[in-house]
Amino acid sequence: MLNLSLLLSVGGSNMNWYYRLWGLCVGSLFSILLLWSGGVSMNSESFWLMSDGLSSSLVVLTLWISALMVIASQSFKIKFNKPSLFCFFVCVLNLILVITFFCSNVVWFYVFFEASLVPTLALILGWGYQPERLQAGMYMMLYTITASLPLLVLILLSVETGLTGDFILKEVLMGKSNQSEMWGASVTKDVVFMVGLAAFLVKLPMFSVHLWLPKAHVEAPVAGSMVLAGILLKLGGYGLLRMYQFLGFGALGGLKDVLFCFALWGGLITSFICFRQIDLKSLIAYSSVGHMSLMLAGVFSNSSWGWHAALGMMLAHGLCSSALFALANYNYEKTGTRSLVMNKGMLLVCPILSMWWFLFCVVNMAAPPSINLLSEILVFPSILFYSLWLLIPLGMMSFLAAVYSLFLYVSTQHGGFSKFIFPFVGMKSNSLLLLFLHYLPVNIMIMKADVICLWVV
Structure with missing residues (x-):
């Protein structure tokens, strides 16, 4: 919200593009410093809003990625295709996400959770590259809305049964053991678990319900891909x-165990799918599904280490995947194609x-000193303590992440470059700044690892 006020304070029809950019940058940098110095109370709560390490960390990530996506969008298409409207949708999306992360009421959380789809769809349809962006937007809306409508019914039933819709008060009024028993005999726990999540x-997305994500990434502009991978996931x-x-799912079994195994094996299958991709953005999108499967397994492990690893993995993946999509866009601007066959020899x-x-x-393969490494170190024991049989998909996912990351690098950088490549004038200063601002936090955070552990489960 801070960067929105700064952006609007510049105001006026004559507001320069760079003023908008620096409004976002200053707001994001101030938010980073505020959280880093401990100026944000992690346990404060009010009637409408709450703040802890989980929500505050993701709000800072939202503000940071929003500033970077404006830097990445300073291309010809964005500059001369209604830049004020583009910045307006970025700020609206920013505001909705900040309210979603800070909202303490579950009903309003659902409202803003679904409202985030509207400006994202506007970014894809308004500034996408190809006519197929309409189909990609339809896929995204149908997948997400169809799955979320039963959740609304469950939330209303939970509020009516539990007498409160507040995230914090629910744990105070009802113990976790009582929460899992409050649905009665007519509704099975497994159905409630599946509908609730x-x-x-x-x-997220999980394997088997991920088909909308590669389509949305391929058709979205660079800003749309950055906000999808960096924030909306x-x-x-x-x-x-x-x-x-x-909803008190900590003590449940049955379907949760099935989803736990399915998430890991699905992530393994997705890692193999990455080798068959010929589109740069599609490969990065499928790698996101694999990383989020590992994060999902950390959540289902129902342990403090697993949840801290899930938060760290979200922060690391948000910065790393956003940077990879920006790099894919730089290749696309110079070659006019995202094909791995055509994008070769960039090293020359x-x-x-x-x-x-x-x-x-x-960073994508979780090598030191990135925060990705710390997250995988935390998530490995939390999953293995759950079941030793999960060592096979877990080890294979970690190994294949390194393999397809090296495959991506070698495919784009080595070999002879195409003769039809556009005249290359080198990297501009704002492009180098964008990449540096992606790389700095994901490696600095491991030196300030207590930021990840501020949220006490």
């Missing part, structure tokens, strides 16, 4: 953690761009 599993993870507590054309590809592919 289905909307967030689609938004984290909205699904945030809702998963909140509703897991609110622009070595500094190859350096950034290498750094973010290394």
Whole structure:
């Protein structure tokens, strides 16, 4: 909300593009410093809003990615295709996400959770690259809305039965053991579990309900891809953690065990699918599904380590995948295609761009010193303590993440470059700044690891 006020304070029809950009940057930087210095109370709560380490960390990620997506969008298409309207939708999406993360009432949380789809759809339809963006937007809306409508019924039933819709008061009024028993004999626990989490599993997304994500990424502009991977997927993870507590699923088994195994094996299958992709953005999108499957397994482990690893993985993946989509866009601007067959030899054309590809592919495979490494160190024991049989998909996912990250780097950087490549004038300063601002937090956070552990489960 801070960067929205700064942006509007510049105001006026003559507001310059760079003023909008610096309004977002200053707001995001101020929010980062405020959280880093401990100026935000992690346990404060009010009648409408609440703040803890989970919500505050994701709000800072939202503000940070929003500023970076405006920097990445300074292309010809955005500049001369209603830039004021573009910035308006970015700010509206920003405001909705901040309210969603800070909202303490479950009904209003659902309202703003679904409202975030509207500006995202506007970004895809208004500034997408190809005519198929309409089909991609329809896929996204149908998948998410169909899965979330039963959740609304469950939320209203839960509020009526539990006498409160507040995330914090629910735990005070009813113990976790009572929450799992409050549905009565007419509704099975497994059905409640599936309905309660289905909307967030689609938004995350989990394997088998992920088909909308590659389509949306391929048709979205660079800003749409950055906000989808960097923020909206984290909205699904945030809702998963909140509703897991609110509906008292900690003591449940049965279907949860099935979904636990399905998430890991689905992530393994998705890692194999990455090798068959010929589109840059599609490969990065499928890798996101694999990383979010690992995050989902950390949540289902129902342990403090697993939940802290899930939060760290969301933050690391938000920054890393956003940077990879920005890099894919730079390749697309110079070659006019996102095909892996055509995007070769960038090491000969622009070595500094190859350096950034290498750094973010290394982060994507959870190499030190990224926060991704810390998250995987935490998530491994939490999953293995749950069941030793899950070592096979877990180890394979970790290994294949390194394999397809190296495959992505080698495919785009080595070999002879195409003769039809556009005249290359090197990287501009704002592009290098964008990549540096992606890389800095994901490696600095491991030095300030207590930020990840501020949220006490």
